[in-house]
Amino acid sequence: MMNKLLRFGRRHLHTIVSRDIIKPSSPTAKTYNLSLFDQMSSHLYIPIVAFYPGSSIYKSSRDKTLELKNSLSETLNKYYPFAGRLKQHDPTYVDCNDKGVEFVEASNDSPLSDFLRRSEHEDLDQLFPNDLMWFHPNLKGENDEKGVACASSVQVNHFACGGVAVAISLSHKIGDGRTALNFMNHWATVNAKAAPLINPHVLHHETVNTNFPELTRCRSRVGCVTRSFLFPNKKLNDLKAKVTALTVESGQPIMNPTRVEVLSWLLHKCAVTAATNRNSGSTFKATGMLFTADMRNILVEELPRTTLGNFYQAIVFPTSNQTELEPHMTISEFRKQKKQLQSIDNMETVTNIIADMSFETVVEISNRIDESYVYSSLCRFPTYGIDFGWGKPVKVTLGGTIKNLTVLMDTPNNDGIEAIVCLEKDDMKTFQNDPELLAYR
Template sequence: MAASRLALISKKIIKPSSPTPLSHRIKKHSIFDQLNPCSYISFGMFFPKQYNPTLPVDPTHISTILENSLSRALTSYYPLAGTIRDDGLHVECNDVGAKFLEAKIDCPMSEIFNRNSAKAEELIFPTDLPWTPSKENLVVAQLNHFNCGGISIGLCVSHKIVDGSSLTNFINHWAAMARNPSAPIPSFQFDGGSHFPPVSSPRAEAILKSKTRGNHPCISNKYFFSRSKINSLKAMIAAESGTKSSSIVPTSVEAASAFVYKCIASNSTRPSIFTQSVNLRPIMKKWLPEEFQGNASFLFMAPEIADPADIKLHRLISELRKEKQMYWETKNLMSTMLEKVKSLQNQLERDHDDEVDVYKCTSLCKFNFRDIDYGWGSPRRMCLGSVPINKRILLMDSQNGDGIELLVSLKQEDMSALETNSNLLEFASPSLGL
């Protein structure tokens, strides 16, 4: 399937339905915003006609619903209609708006479900956009019409403004505005910068480079862990940890992510570090208002492991839990984070110099993607755009909630080794399509 099967119908700019007040014109970055790149997070949703009898037949009607509701949603999420300024420390909330593309795909939706996901992404996402940096048009959406009557929405949102949790909230808020055009527009707060200001630039730059580094061409593959396989994996890790009194019972995310990291690192002789991006909202409740939106995740780092043969999953999970517990117990979260930023800077700079392999894991599990409803039911399928960044692991719940899907990005030679790793294939199945 080639991108030539896609025909662009229209391209529009969607502005907020109400102007952003002057008092909200400048949004200062928080430390969490600062440590995230200007890249887009990409997320795709598929609504086949045969599974959605309430899906409007008229393509114009669908686009009108989505455009009007996006305009209302941007009134609440006003920084997403703004521009990231060159100082890298604030967003000008100037209502320049979001980009909305509409396209026709000359094939039935079923034809792409079992195809290579990268080829599907050429169609459903705006061209060359997923995970690329941008300081304007911080939301770009593409509505795709298949010739079977089904539609897909390819959405790209700036990581500088939202993390996985806020992305989920934004999509669900957009969908709520579509379901009920007369619903009141809620007010959210994007004031993380007042509570957690940014740190000195050199440290932030080291972390940012580690998140976007892609000097080597890399590819992305998907793997599926069924619920039964995850339970077996958790039992194996618990047994590995020793006596009942000291047993580690991992969560599903801990088990799957640590296991995949070990499978990748075992193909190397280099020292490695496993990091995990963790949602700090439960800890930050005492500092931030309930209406807060934006970035609130932070990178946790396990100790360096010099020899891949020494990777013990229960020990790795235990070390990460100690890191998290430190944040729960701290009385000064900002001070604790500043100390960790120093440590991250030192270790991630070593990754730039090829002294150590740093694997970065992010989980979108437990976020409310499956309940997205624009008025014609939840998506039949969802997908993340491939990540062209080496040594990245993304997790999300499978479509029907019976397991976890992992998106792994590696250099070609490392991916080839992972694809034949017998330990991995004992617990995970490769997912070749969407």
């Protein structure tokens, strides 16, 4: 199986070398019930990849791969749902049958630095196992029964210089972005034989099946492109000052806006402008803005940050006219809804609120979400601490995302924010040349 990448006059070869199944080192067979939040999350795969330069620790890539397999097997004892299987449609539990995680090994004949410098975001797709990036209706792996999906898969990619890219694809049904990053960090510390390990906090959910639709529907990547934009802290400080001045001028001042708040506002404004221009600029592109809020640390009774599963809430509000695009509207509404979440006692209360909703209410919320641009922040998450014993990664990013999704991540030296943005092709052409966006890059 071979993918070919043509860049700057030479043909780079990315070749699948081997496939293996890695099982937990000790039996873990049990059932893991999905929470209400898990069931209402889309059946898509979160793709995260970390890049590492070559090191002299190993004599060969084979030694490195063998150690990664052994440490993954040990890690799966703690993250046992990751080695299980779940139905592809409307699952309510993970069958933790220890069937294991598919481990794909690949090689690329280019140096890592060349690959990172010359690649478009779509070129990252080949680094992930079985095309499991975001929405993927059919699993390509040969080891799973029809109608049954793996919970996670791994691919280790070796570059000509000795560099390596470690990629995971995690089913969103069993975890969110923080879960995926916690897993990678745990696996890395086991591989590096580092201590202390922070074990996952596994909650045992009661069996719940509401037959609600998925709140976050699977969006297509067809006709879309993903691009990465870097915003240094100095420019973000300028943007924060501008937003503060604009809100003071509006009579609704917002003091001390965060980097994520102001950047999300700017990106949304530019995205809606691009979509409006595509419609000949005659009609404002009425849509919505959605933030995902990690619930682990904002409830009255905080959950450990290592809690496994989906623990996020969608903060949604419309941007149906030009006024609602102003920062005093968007940022103040975000803060208002987040404050409401902070007043909730615990996850049991949140679950009861959702479980008591009518089917029609859930459908209405789902429709609002589907029509919105989605903004998710992984800033200040444990991203650049993923050290397998080879040093910290030079880059951590996501595979090409899905339509109208933007993910914010810290830069390697924490000196800014990387925005990974997916838009329709025509919108992206306008978006990436927006003068206001360029002013803060």
